[in-house]
């Protein structure tokens with residue numbers, strides 16, 4: 001099933017996939033002085049690891065502590081990526097799964113009374129939920145909260161970590177039940193913790209179970225939108241602005257030269273580009289000149305013409321897995337969504353069973369390195385990172401070597417954001433590409449440029465320059481949600497004709513989907529599904 005899924009989102013390389021001989025390293029670039037590899041460590045909880053920080057020092061991958069991926073053991077294939085919940089939910093589920101099914105109520109900190117050494121449990125810190133279950137005589141709360149949980153819990157992080165550091169806690173039944181202040185209403189456990197479906201416990205004399213068990217309310221899940229629905233919602237601003245203007249243009253008017261000119265102007269203002277605007281007006285004129293025209297007529301023709309422009313560029317991202325690793329370099333202007341997109345891609349690949357390594361090549365920003373480490377943790381990917389300010393080309397080189405040693409399927413290299421007109425920074429990007437080519441003349445095998453849809457026309461120039469400097473081979477457009485400028489993707493496709501692999505319509509882990517020309521064209525044109 002996993003292979004079928006991968007084939008759906010990625011095309012596995014060219015027809016004849018040959019193992020290329022790896023050229024000997026001729027010139028080693030300046031290496032980063034402290035590159036470190038952080039392998040994904042499965043089942044960390046079982047090993048008693050207290051968090052993400054499996055950060056072996058700058059050892060080589062040959063180091064036993066680093067070589068955590070036993071090649072002889074096939075990686076488990078997780079569920080289909082398309083069904084993955086947003087990462088916040090993933091983390092929540094993990095945290096919940098780590099909570100033993102019978103946690104004593106104990107005395108909560110806000111309940112008043114004397115503070116006891118063992119009172120604050122992970123459950124207390126996270127959910128502040130009172131428990132009303134029958135309390136076993138002695139309950140051990142293993143320190144299973146990880147720092148990943150802490151990371152995703154924001155402000156609760158410190159408190160959670162302090163719980164992790166605690167010794168196993170024992171709570172005596174008498175103290176716990178005697179201190180419980182619950183009167184009248186016995187709340188069910190939070191959904192997902194596992195006890196809400198259980199019958200009400202036998203309550204001591206003087207207590208009554210409330211009829212108002214909030215289970216139903218908590219259990220009512222938000223309906224999950226399909227990708228198509230999310231695409232439409234994301235492009236709603238682009239399409240409603242465009243179709244609204246078109247509808248008012250064609251109210252009770254026959255199609256003449258003046259309306260055609262107005263329509264052309266309107267389409268150009270909507271960032272679709274002159275070429276596509278003219279294609280649309282030409283087709284409309286040939287069909288309806290001198291006749292009544294409705295907004296629906298224009299939308300239908302617009303969707304058809306946009307589709308024709310986009311179809312040739314809507315291509316899957318080809319991975320040649322014979323490379324081991326297939327190297328993907330991700331480039332783009334600051335804040336266009338490189339790191340986030342890398343996380344989303346890693347989730348898809350790793351979710352489909354591929355072994356992924358990330359390289360934190362944005363050595364300018366400490367936050368970018370940390371951000372990528374979090375994504376690596378969430379997506380069960382290995383990561384190679386270095387000190388702030390380290391040479392990015394050196395890091396890329398080293399990451400490539402590590403990925404080879406570890407037999408990673410895919411290496412995704414993040415880079416610092418840079419404006420296309422900063423010559424010095426663009427030269428650094430050129431150097432990264434050159435250095436990777438020393439290990440394999442074909443590397444990087446894919447150069448992905450992320451484009452922020454909200455930047456409009458400037459994206460055209462960004463592609464032009466990054467393409468010349470870094471050899472961009474394909475695009476991902478991000479932030480199509482909430483912008484009225486989604487039309488720019490059409491202009492870019494018409495001009496540059498570069499493959500568009502995916503589009504991003506949100507910050508969540510599953511807000512990235514393969515680019516489908518017809519769906520996109522219809523969503524922009526406001527055609528009802």
Ligand SMILES: Nc1nc2c(ncn2[C@@H]2O[C@H](COP(=O)(O)OP(=O)(O)OP(=O)(O)O)[C@@H](O)[C@H]2O)c(=O)[nH]1
Pocket residue numbers: 332333334335336337338339340341362365368415416417418478479480481482503504505506507511
């Ligand atoms: N709404 C929305 N936000 C996105 C999308 N993709 C990324 N973002 C957000 O855009 C912001 C910048 O994303 P990053 O991934 O840090 O961008 P970057 O290109 O790595 O940034 P630099 O390292 O500064 O160059 C973050 O807040 C992301 O959550 C998207 O598809 N939709």
